[in-house]
Amino acid sequence: xxxxxxxxxxxxxxxxxxxxxxxxxxxxxxxxxxxxxxxxxxxxxxxxxxxxxxxxxxxxxxxxxxxxxxxxxxxxxxxxxxxxxxxxxxxxxxxxxxxxxxxxxxxxxxxxxxxxxxxxxxxxxxxxxxxxxxxxxxxxxxxxxxxxxxxxxxxxxxxxxxxxxxxxxxxxxxxxxxxxxxxxxxxxxxxxxxxxxxxxxxxxxxxxxxxxxxxxxxxxxxxxxxxxxxxxxxx
Amino acid sequence: xxxxxxxxxxxxxxxxxxxxxxxxxxxxxxxxxxxxxxxxxxxxxxxxxxxxxxxxxxxxxxxxxxxxxxxxxxxxxxxxxxxxxxxxxxxxxxxxxxxxxxxxxxxxxxxxxxxxxxxxxxxxxxxxxxxxxxxxxxxxxxxxxxxxxxxxxxxxxxxxxxxxxxxxxxxxxxxxxxxxxxxxxxxxxxxxxxxxxxxxxxxxxxxxxxxxxxxxxxxxxxxxxxxxxxxxxxxxxxxxxxxxxxxxxxxxxxxxxxxxxxxxxxxxxxxxxxx
Numbered sequence: 001x002x003x004x005x006x007x008x009x010x011x012x013x014x015x016x017x018x019x020x021x022x023x024x025x026x027x028x029x030x031x032x033x034x035x036x037x038x039x040x041x042x043x044x045x046x047x048x049x050x051x052x053x054x055x056x057x058x059x060x061x062x063x064x065x066x067x068x069x070x071x072x073x074x075x076x077x078x079x080x081x082x083x084x085x086x087x088x089x090x091x092x093x094x095x096x097x098x099x100x101x102x103x104x105x106x107x108x109x110x111x112x113x114x115x116x117x118x119x120x121x122x123x124x125x126x127x128x129x130x131x132x133x134x135x136x137x138x139x140x141x142x143x144x145x146x147x148x149x150x151x152x153x154x155x156x157x158x159x160x161x162x163x164x165x166x167x168x169x170x171x172x173x174x175x176x177x178x179x180x181x182x183x184x185x186x187x188x189x190x191x192x193x194x195x196x197x198x199x200x201x202x203x204x205x206x207x208x209x210x211x212x213x214x215x216x217x218x219x220x221x222x223x224x225x226x227x228x229x230x231x232x233x234x235x
Numbered sequence: 236x237x238x239x240x241x242x243x244x245x246x247x248x249x250x251x252x253x254x255x256x257x258x259x260x261x262x263x264x265x266x267x268x269x270x271x272x273x274x275x276x277x278x279x280x281x282x283x284x285x286x287x288x289x290x291x292x293x294x295x296x297x298x299x300x301x302x303x304x305x306x307x308x309x310x311x312x313x314x315x316x317x318x319x320x321x322x323x324x325x326x327x328x329x330x331x332x333x334x335x336x337x338x339x340x341x342x343x344x345x346x347x348x349x350x351x352x353x354x355x356x357x358x359x360x361x362x363x364x365x366x367x368x369x370x371x372x373x374x375x376x377x378x379x380x381x382x383x384x385x386x387x388x389x390x391x392x393x394x395x396x397x398x399x400x401x402x403x404x405x406x407x408x409x410x411x412x413x414x415x416x417x418x419x420x421x422x423x424x425x426x427x428x429x430x431x432x433x434x435x436x437x438x439x440x441x442x443x444x445x446x447x448x449x450x451x452x453x454x455x456x457x458x459x460x461x462x463x464x465x466x467x468x469x470x471x472x473x474x475x476x477x478x479x480x481x482x483x484x485x486x487x488x489x490x491x492x493x494x495x496x497x498x499x500x501x502x503x504x505x506x507x508x509x510x
Binding site for chain 2: 200
């Protein structure tokens with residue numbers, strides 16, 4: 001094989017490999033390398049995390065309103081069926097001294113926060129709304145979360161949707177269990193009667209149609225984190 | 236040009252080299268001036284950069300396709316005429332959003348570490364002097380443009396790189412650094428809020444990151460085209476490190492797609508050179 005032939009065949013095989021790689025997920029063997037990179041990235045993200053960090057939106061900024069996307073994994077909009085399941089309650093349990101079972105009224109009576117923040121979707125878009133709710137840190141205080149509480153699992157009645165968080169992000173002052181959106185009660189398309197909302201995590205970490213907040217010593221994965229998306233999903 | 240008998244012909248008979256050259260009987264004299272042009276660190280970081288940039292750009296385009304627009308929900312965006320139009324799938328890598336994100340967030344460390352090694356090396360080893368802009372550069376760039384457009388007959392004098400190359404190779408790491416900076420601001424718009432806000436906020440930072448990518452693609456495409464159109468010998472020098480000044484674009488008076496092969500040009504002489 002002479003040089004020219006070698007160069008031609010070489011270039012052709014490189015080009016072929018590249019074209020074959022187009023739109024693919026990459027070689028199987030790379031999967032463990034990518035998982036390794038994800039774990040390292042989580043360490044970097046945890047190191048960057050500050051509970052004093054804030055997402056700020058100008059008071060005069062336009063809100064997304066009806067353009068705020070609705071999203072759920074069930075086939076139809078999940079609605080809490082009282083005749084089947086009784087009155088909706090939020091369970092706060094796990095590594096806590098006083099497990100709570102809160103009705104929506106109980107939640108509304110707790111100290112609330114209203115904040116205008118960005119919503120960062122993993123897809124790349126952002127949307128803005130004004131959220132009203134109770135800080136997760138407030139729930140942790142009320143339930144007496146113990147030092148075993150290193151993670152929190154947010155579970156829902158939207159099929160088997162849930163996402164677990166590191167405790168630092170969950171206790172961030174802008175992480176809410178929200179029941180109000182844009183000065184109205186939360187709509188069915190946005191996770192009624194209550195959902196997690198925080199600018200410190202990507203949208204998919206913000207469980208809607210919330211039923212349980214479980215403090216725990218270990219992580220519990222999550223709907224999208226078990227399907228290839230980063231578990232940490234921090235912003 | 237190899238004849239059936241295995242003899243090789245000089246490229247341009249009568250242009251200085253032997254018209255007929257029997258390589259086997261008379262191996263050509265090894266040019267005294269064959270130079271070591273690229274340190275191995277430069278060559279390794281160059282090709283690693285090809286891999287890293289390739290992965291970052293193609294996975295980045297797949298990420299972009301999850302929302303091929305810049306407007307915040309409920310708003311419009313002034314400055315991108317293709318809002319909502321996805322990038323063709325064959326230009327993307329990662330298969331789906333999560334796959335592309337995992338590649339993007341892994342390859343970014345390769346790009347970053349490789350860039351640090353390259354920049355530290357050219358700083359410590361002195362190669363930065365070949366790239367740093369000098370006062371005469373705009374004039375030299377203009378002369379190169381005149382030469383390439385046949386408005387000037389002879390190749391302007393050049394050292395390691397011509398003025399257009401210098402500008403390209405100098406700006407490449409700058410745009411690379413901007414890609415890293417805007418990328419960080421998209422990755423952590425809350426934890427690094429001061430950075431994101433300084434760059435105009437999340438929507439604009441996403442746009443800057445995209446535009447920086449476009450510039451990097453344009454510079455890379457121009458670079459590859461010019462390597463093949465003007466100085467294919469530089470491809471060899473980026474692999475082996477060696478470069479023969481007799482083959483330089485200046486010696487060949489090479490314009491894009493208009494140049495003579497250097498002399499003596501034979502496969503045998505090539506082999507002799509590689510020894």
